[in-house]
Amino acid sequence: MQNSATPTHCPYCALQCGMNLTPAPEGTVEVSERADFPVNRGALCGKGRTAPAVLSSRVRLTSPLVRSEGTLVPASWEEALDRIAENVVRTRTEHGPDACGVFGGGGLTNEKAYTLGKFARVVLGTSQIDYNGRFCMSSAAAAGIKAFGLDRGLPFPLEDIPKTGCVILVGSNLAETMPPSLRFFHELRENGGTLIVVDPRRTKTAEQADLHLAPRPGTDLALALGLLHLVVAEGRTDEEYIRERTTGWEDARAEALAHWPEYVERITGVAVPELREAVRMFCEPENAMVLTARGPEQQSKGTDTVGAWINLCLATGRAGRPLSGYGCLTGQGNGQGGREHGQKADQLPGYRKLDDPAARAHVAEVWGVDPDSLPGPGRSAYELLDALGTDIKSLLLMGSNPVVSAPRAAHVEERLKSLDFLAVCDVVLSETAALADVVLPVTQWAEETGTTTNLEGRVLLRRQAITPPEGIRSDLEVMHELAGRLGVEKGFPTDPEEVFEELRRASAGGVADYSGITYRRLVEENGVFWPCPAATAEEPDDGEDSALDAPPEDVEPLGVHPGTPRLFLDRFATPDGRARFVPVAHRATAEEPDDAYPVLLTTGRVVAQYQSGAQTRRVDELNAAAPGPFVELHPRLAARLGAAEGDPVAVVSRRGRAVAPARITTGIRPDTVFMPFHWAGEGRANTLTNPALDPTSRMPEFKSCAVRLEAVATPGGVPSSPRP
Structure with missing residues (x-):
């Protein structure tokens, strides 16, 4: 690889901060500031600055491992891949294709996530695929689809936050989870705007707030309904907006009115004067936003909770307008793109629904298979993990560590141990990989090229900066080799740009349409926001050069879609173009305190x-x-x-x-x-x-x-x- 600095992105959270990488001794890289990327403007947290440490052979896997007499021992790639293929064949023969499970990760690139979904459905023929991103923002996604007809973490770029009048930040500790993003909230306050933080803890983020509301865990739904009640009671609704751009208001209004302030105070512990102050701060500026994160989302009523906060935005006319709106702060590095292109149990590429006949037909044509051969929707992430060792006999796991990250983790660990066969692809010997029958060492962020989609819906290109160590292969190579061993010789390329070109075609016309995005554009434009349909005219072809090379200066692309940084300004993604109020009511958490667990x-x-x-x-x-x-x-x-x-x-x-x-x-x-x-x-x-x-x-x-x-x-x- 080249010795000059390579512009790329951090491997961790969904900010996908820009950074420059320069090759350093011992096969690692040095990180330096990349001020041109608008999300972080050069700033990095400690995780980003130290990310190259995991490239070291001192901490990473350097050889395939196979289990022999109860112990993982080094093996050749041929032996490891053969063992996986043999066990998959045995499982399918004895128990059927759905006995083969696949579990992916929100850190996989779009190319890997796309290929993993295709591998599960085309090669294995299994419906049993999901990923750890289900534990990230699935509730916000479900609520966004109900209300807006479309789910994208933020429907506007982060740069809009400092220009609004008030932000309610619900269940997010950005100062610790996404430190570079906190500057947007500092700028908000410098510009005269206000910040309200909702969190049961006085976190480092809450300390920055103009108002901190500390509800009892699991009561965010009641809190949002109480605020909407006060909006109605104080005459702060935007009646013209409700009439022209929404449906379903009367039912949602009736539910909110049933959550009067004193009742909400008893449920949440947030005093009525604080509720009134929050409503005043949110409603008085011309523009305002609500941003949710894992706090309200990781609940057994998370979809309804997020829906209540969306209703607050809709009732006050704060969605689908410049510098206003509802957004979700995605957590994992590619949590957004990871579910858009097929590794989620119920979805096909382009955010298409797996049970939609037209979607199945479109994707099947791209894949060159019969639509009827594609399995239907499978189990969600926890349900899949819970079924290991019973209905699901073997598992291919890529980029996840559920022994630590899954709920009821001791039970999940036992379920993993009960499998007939477990294969894991990872960069380190995680707690989950340590249980596997075969472990495959795969390339990392700085050693490979691929796209990710950050929390804004901005598709980005991570570029390879160094050559991986000898004996390390990419996840794409792993799936290519396994597909061949399992009788599918074509359709699983190892070049990420070739995979992305197929992804473009598979996503075309879908909700998450990437068909107008190319690697070249991602380099030239510092990312492109989806949806971005294909160009209205062909982009110029400059011959044999890679799309990563600059195009000739005298050739201009014609009719290229610019991408969509801001959604819903003209209409929502519903059949009638209107946002939908969804009536919701407070209910208790699944497990309330009692005398034994107080x-x-x-x-x-x-x-x-x-x-x-x-x-x-x-x-x-x-x-x-x-x-x-x-x-x-x-x-x-x-x-x-x-x-x-x-x-x-x-x-x-x-x-x-x-x-x-x-x-x-x-x-x-x-x-x-x-x-x-x-x-x-x-x-x-x-x-x-x-x-x-x-x-x-x-x-x-x-x-x-x-x-x-x-x-x-x-x-x-x-x-x-x-x-x-």
Whole structure:
């Protein structure tokens, strides 16, 4: 590869921050500022700055591994791939194609996600495919489709945030999850706008807010309905907008009026004066936004909760207008693109529905198969994991670590162990990979080219900066080799640009239409927002050059669609062009506190670790900043337990027990404890979490479950105190 700096993007969160990479000794790269990318303007968090550390052979996988007499041992690629193919054939022969499962990841590039969905349906013939992005923003996606007819994380670019008048940020701690994005909110306040943060904890983000609302976990739905009640009662609805651009208002209005402020205060713990102040701050400016994240979404009523916040935007005329709207802050690096192109159980490329005959026909034609050969929708992520070892006998897992990240994680770990066969593709030996029968070492972000789609719906090109070590192959090569061994010789190219060209055709005419996007455009334009239909006239062909090369200066593309940075300005993506109010009512969480489990647990992230920690926990600098799990609790709760700062505390739910040091702070509600979910072992937060599913999105209820606290014996063998 070239020795000059390569412009590319961070491998972690959905900001997909721009960075430059320069080859460095020992096969790694040096990161430098890339100020031209508008999302981060050169700024990087610690994870982005240290991302090259995982390229080191000291922490990564360097050879295929196969299980021999209970132990994973190095093997050749031929042996490892043959073993996978043999076990797939055996599973299909003995149990049928749906006994083969596939589990993907929200960090896979669009090309990999597209190919994985195609591999599952064309090569394996299985309906049993989903991905960990189901745990990310599926509730927001479901609510957005109900209301707007289309789901894209943000329907506007981040650069619009500083220009609006007020932002309500619900269940997001951007200061730790996406630090470079916080500058947009600082600029909002510098411009005279206001920030309202909704979070049961006084996080670093909440400390930046003009108003912090701290509801009891699992009550965000009631909070949104209470705010809408006050909007109606105070005459702050936009009647002209409601009449001209929406449907269904009367039913939604009736539900909101049933959630009067004092009732909402009893449910949420948020005082009525704070509710009134939030409504004033949101409604007085000409423009305003609501942004949600995992807090309201990772609930068994997450779709309805997000729908209530969308209703608040619609009632006040704050959607489909410049500098106003509802948006979802996607979490995973390619959480948006990862579900648009086929690795989700019910979707085909272009965000098409798998049970739509026209969609099946279109994609089948691109793939060169009979539409009737495509399986129907399969299980959602947790349901798929729960079926391992029963209906599903073998699993191919790519880019995910559910032993740490899945709800009721101890149960999921047992289900993985019960499989007849497990194959994992990863860059490190994660806790999940350690259970596998075959582990394949694959290329990383700096060693391969491919596209991702960030939280704005901006399609980006990550460019290869260095050559991968000898013996490492890409996920595309893995699927190509397996497809050949399983009797499908064509249709699984290893060149990512060739895959993207097919993806363009498969997505054409779909909701997420990428057909007008090319690698060349992504280089020249610093990303393109979907939907972007194909050009109205052919782009010029400059011969044999790669699309990554600059076109001749004297040739101008004609009729090229510019992409769509801002959605819904003229109409919504519904048949009649109107947004739909969806009436929703508050209901309790799936698991409320009781005498046996009197405290609520909520989970989240810390700035120095990412998701399951499989990669970041291998970086010395990040481990020094965040060395392990902890239990955050209020001083009153700590006093009842008899726990001091740093004392080990056991958190027990109906699903298991986790132990971690106490972190005592007044920044959390006295009825709530918080644990970050990045670690395995004794402090694994997801041992505790509840897999109760949202009926629409199938999102598990990560953000609220009932627990009790127990004192843990000190080194002298004496418990510090009985549980509260």
